[in-house]
Every structure is written in structure tokens, then in C-alpha cells.
Amino acid sequence: MIDFSNDLKALISSPHKQWLDTLAPQLTAFNNNPHGNLKRWQRVVEQLPRLDTEKGHLSDTVTVGSPEEASDSDRARITGLLQQLQPWRKGPFDLFGVFIDTEWRSDWKWQRVQPHIDDLSGKQVLDVGCGSGYHLWRMLEAGAEQVWGIDPGELFLMQFQAIRNMMPAKYQEKAHFFPVGIEHMPELKSFDTVFSMGVLYHRRSPLAFLQELKSLLKPGGQLVLETIVVEGDETTVMLPGERYAQMRNVWFLPSAKALSVWLERLGFKDISIVDHNTTSLEEQRRTKWMTGESLADFLDAKNPDLTVEGYKAPIRAVLTARV
Numbered sequence: 001m002i003d004f005s006n007d008l009k010a011l012i013s014s015p016h017k018q019w020l021d022t023l024a025p026q027l028t029a030f031n032n033n034p035h036g037n038l039k040r041w042q043r044v045v046e047q048l049p050r051l052d053t054e055k056g057h058l059s060d061t062v063t064v065g066s067p068e069e070a071s072d073s074d075r076a077r078i079t080g081l082l083q084q085l086q087p088w089r090k091g092p093f094d095l096f097g098v099f100i101d102t103e104w105r106s107d108w109k110w111q112r113v114q115p116h117i118d119d120l121s122g123k124q125v126l127d128v129g130c131g132s133g134y135h136l137w138r139m140l141e142a143g144a145e146q147v148w149g150i151d152p153g154e155l156f157l158m159q160f161q162a163i164r165n166m167m168p169a170k171y172q173e174k175a176h177f178f179p180v181g182i183e184h185m186p187e188l189k190s191f192d193t194v195f196s197m198g199v200l201y202h203r204r205s206p207l208a209f210l211q212e213l214k215s216l217l218k219p220g221g222q223l224v225l226e227t228i229v230v231e232g233d234e235t236t237v238m239l240p241g242e243r244y245a246q247m248r249n250v251w252f253l254p255s256a257k258a259l260s261v262w263l264e265r266l267g268f269k270d271i272s273i274v275d276h277n278t279t280s281l282e283e284q285r286r287t288k289w290m291t292g293e294s295l296a297d298f299l300d301a302k303n304p305d306l307t308v309e310g311y312k313a314p315i316r317a318v319l320t321a322r323v
Ligand SMILES: Nc1ncnc2c1ncn2[C@@H]1O[C@H](C[S@+](CC[C@H]([NH3+])C(=O)[O-])CC(=O)[O-])[C@@H](O)[C@H]1O
Pocket: 090, 104, 106, 109, 128, 129, 130, 131, 132, 150, 151, 152, 153, 156, 180, 181, 182, 183, 196, 197, 198, 199, 202
């Protein structure tokens, strides 16, 4: 059983108190029907050494503690345990001198996004599809009062909890992760900024998804949306076949301009396309902490401008909008 009591306590005294009505039964159901590996992952998290530290640097490499605060045997223990929570996709992290070189350089995504977001100082922020929670720590670094992540991935929850348990107390109490999908969220209208990065193309009904994101924002709040796009104008949208870059669960890939039209039709304001970027083989790659296939295996070996299925290789765009 995963203990969410501290997170729920924080929720009760937050502007999102109403979330409790739907969340509490969802968390009960989560604990009553645990994923087959949840107990094993939980034991891994519980066995991590408790090394109290005041040090946390939530910068490009999210760093907890310093090498002097742990022994070599602590580091060997942390490494051995966290290797059992593979694959580590989103990071990087440094825990008392143990460097977790994740599949993605998520810091590069943040560098593209951060210049375009509202000042997060004192703000309530939600990250939809937060993965391991890497960007939640960056949002805290940017001044957020509280950061809330949702993601149905059980392994990502356990990776987040492993990192959070090591964090200085002042950060632990500001970062929360609930294992729920966006489709199970009530219309809270209570967040200052809602991020959704890398999720839209996984949703079968992208317009319903954007409407759900809208219903979470306060009037005047900002949406920060990052997704795979295709080249083209306001009328261009691609629905790939069964697989795109080997992923089975990819649905609509609009052009950035078409996505702007979708946002406009749903009543978003101040819509801007703020970044366009082709994902490089340096940004997403196999590492010691993610030993499975990665981008290089998903692209045509003879022409890396194409995926193995013959589509254009992934381009990602960042859009911002307001409600
Ligand atoms: N219904 C859903 N509701 C919420 N999350 C979902 C849902 N379905 C899948 N996800 C989650 O969305 C995340 C997408 S990954 C982006 C991570 C991070 N944001 C990043 O930008 O680096 C991108 C990728 O690997 O394709 C995963 O963690 C899923 O579990």
C-alpha cells in the first residue's frame, strides 16, 4: 500500500481541496488493485539509505545531497537499488554522487520551455503526464509554491517517491504525485499554470484532452503544451498507422499551426508557438539506466530524417496559451 496521507493533507489546505472528492476513492482503488510489481518497487524505495541532507540543487542535473554526505557503500546501495527501478527515462539526477543518466536529457526540453512561461513564483502548478517528476523539481526551482504531478505510470510514481524521500524536507512538502490519468480529473479551475509535455499524441481524442487541460486552469492561467508535430499549415494533421517511431499509442500529430487553431476553437487566448525542435540522437538515447531501444532504433538507419515506418522523424513544438 502506498501512503499518500502527507500529499492529501497538503491537498486539503490548497486551492484544489475539491479534488479530494474524486481522488480519495481513486487512490483507494489504486491500492486495492496494485500493479504486479508495485510491492517489489516499494521495497526498493524503502531500502534506500536515509541520508538527511539540507542540500538540493534543482538545476539541469537535479542534485540531492553531496558526495561527502554519503559513503561509498551508501552509493553502491543507492545504485544497486535504483537500477531495479529501470527504465529511467526522464532526468538526469545526481543523488549523493550517484549520477542517473536517463534516456532523455529532460533538461534540454526545460531549456526550450522555460523562457516562455509565466513567472512561477508563489504559483500552484500542475504537470500532466509528469513521468519521473523531473520537471516538477524544475518548476519548484522556478519558484512555484506547490507542484502537483499526475501520471498513470506506477513505475514513474515509485521513481518520484525514491527521489523525493532523499530530498531536503523543504522540497519534499511542496512536490506531489498522484497516479491518475487526465481523464479522471475534475474541472478544478484552480491551477495558475498547467504543463502538458509529451502527452497530447498519446490521447485518442486530442480536443477532449485540451478541453480537460483548460478546465483545470484558473481564469487568466497559462497552458504550456509540448507535443510531437508535423510540418504543415493550419489544415495539416497526420494520423499515423499502427506505429509511429515504434510507438503503438500515437494518435493525432497536428502541425503547430493546426494545433493553434484547435486551441483557438476551444476558446484559449494569447496562443503562441514558441519553439520548434527536431529531437536529436543526443537528447534521447540508450544509457546504462535505460538499456532498451531508444530513438536511434526508431529511425531509419540509412536516413535518420525518417522513422523506421517511413514517416518524418519526430519534431516537437511548444505552444503557450491562456484561458
Ligand atoms: N491519460 C494520461 N494522463 C496523464 N498522463 C499520461 C496519460 N497517458 C500517458 N501519460 C503519461 O504521459 C507521459 C508521456 S512521456 C512525457 C514525460 C514528461 N512530461 C516529459 O515531457 O518529459 C512522453 C513519451 O515518453 O512519449 C508518460 O509518463 C505517460 O505515463
